[in-house]
Amino acid sequence: QKEVEQDPGPLSVPEGAIVSLNCTYSNSAFQYFMWYRQYSRKGPELLMYTYSSGNKEDGRFTAQVDKSSKYISLFIRDSQPSDSATYLCAMSTGGGADGLTFGKGTHLIIQP
């Protein structure tokens, strides 16, 4: 079992839909949770950062962390074709020495 599981998709939804992306993890020591967006042939770009459990909202994006279930989610409202990309969840125990542990990434396609 991988430390972080993420459905690779592809996930295809019509423009304007609400998108739900999620990851599960097995390491209960993870405390820092991030979502990155990666366009083809580019580096990942940080979208959302959350420490411990709870919700965080930034514009059309909402990140949720449920440490009791070892489950994190990213919601995208009013999805746009420009949101089409690969979305990576990442997490860390803290301290920096272990780096970030990433999921496989979900390929999202927003149909115009």
Next chain:
Amino acid sequence: DAGVTQSPTHLIKTRGQQVTLRCSPISGHKSVSWYQQVLGQGPQFIFQYYEKEERGRGNFPDRFSARQFPNYSSELNVNALLLGDSALYLCASSLQPDRYYGYTFGSGTRLTVV
């Protein structure tokens, strides 16, 4: 301000050769980390450097090595290249190793081993 700069952008090497990849962090960032991203997978942690010292290492063989220079730029070296080393190599910089909200990735170096 310039972001994280990686060079070269693309590279083709033959099995058994050695390769050096370079990374310049964002100005003021003292921490650099390296990741390997194989096609269709998420990035995998290779090294973390802070203030010119190795602070963390992922599960990679000793063929992989790195260093950080006084100006905080960094090099990743891979010896005795294997076909499986073909991947996008990403560098990320931050103020400190645990400032995850400030991690900024470069666009990567795409290495192809033939």
